[in-house]
Every structure is written in structure tokens, then in C-alpha cells.
Amino acid sequence: MSEASGQKVGIKIMPRDVILDVQGRAVESSMKSNGYRVESCRVGKYIEMNLIDQNREQAHLEVEKMLKQGGLYNALIEKYEIEFLSTPNSSAAVKQ
Numbered sequence: 001m002s003e004a005s006g007q008k009v010g011i012k013i014m015p016r017d018v019i020l021d022v023q024g025r026a027v028e029s030s031m032k033s034n035g036y037r038v039e040s041c042r043v044g045k046y047i048e049m050n051l052i053d054q055n056r057e058q059a060h061l062e063v064e065k066m067l068k069q070g071g072l073y074n075a076l077i078e079k080y081e082i083e084f085l086s087t088p089n090s091s092a093a094v095k096q
Helices: 020-034 056-069
Strands: 009-016 045-051 080-086 091-096
Touching: 009 056, 045 056, 056 080
Parallel strands: none
Antiparallel strands: 009 045, 009 080, 080 091
16 A cells, blocks of 8 residues: 555554563552552553655655664564554554
């Protein structure tokens, strides 16, 4: 699907499963101490970007470059998913 306009992209970045998530444990502990029934919790970050004048393929390549070279995530301890948000009913996630 090539579109002449820009793309709105969502990027979910989470700690890898083997990494101790200190923030997630703190949130989990807080929720449990407040009486909520939480089995586990992991804390990550979510980034939304509007990319100018790019089709989906260009946008995907640009976001991959931002992630790997631009410092948006640390490959040793984090994983990511890219989701295209531009077109209603056609969002597609790309996992790494």
C-alpha cells in the first residue's frame, strides 16, 4: 500500500522478557498494596510520530533507522513493535 501522504506511526518499546523490570515491579507492588489483584506488570514506553511525505514502506525503513541508530531503544534490553496508525481499520503491527 503506497500512499502519497505521510504516515502516523506508533512504537511500543518494552523490556525484553529476560530483563528484570524494576519499574514494573514497583507498579505491581503498589497496585497489590492498594488491594488490586495484579499478577505481574511490565513498564515500557509508547511513542507516536507523524512522518512527513512518506509511504508505508519508507516510513517503516525510517522508523527502523530511528530505533537502531537514533537511540530510541536499546537492543540489548528492549524489544519493539511498530504500528501504522494512518489509515482507519488498517493498522498493522511489526514486531522485532
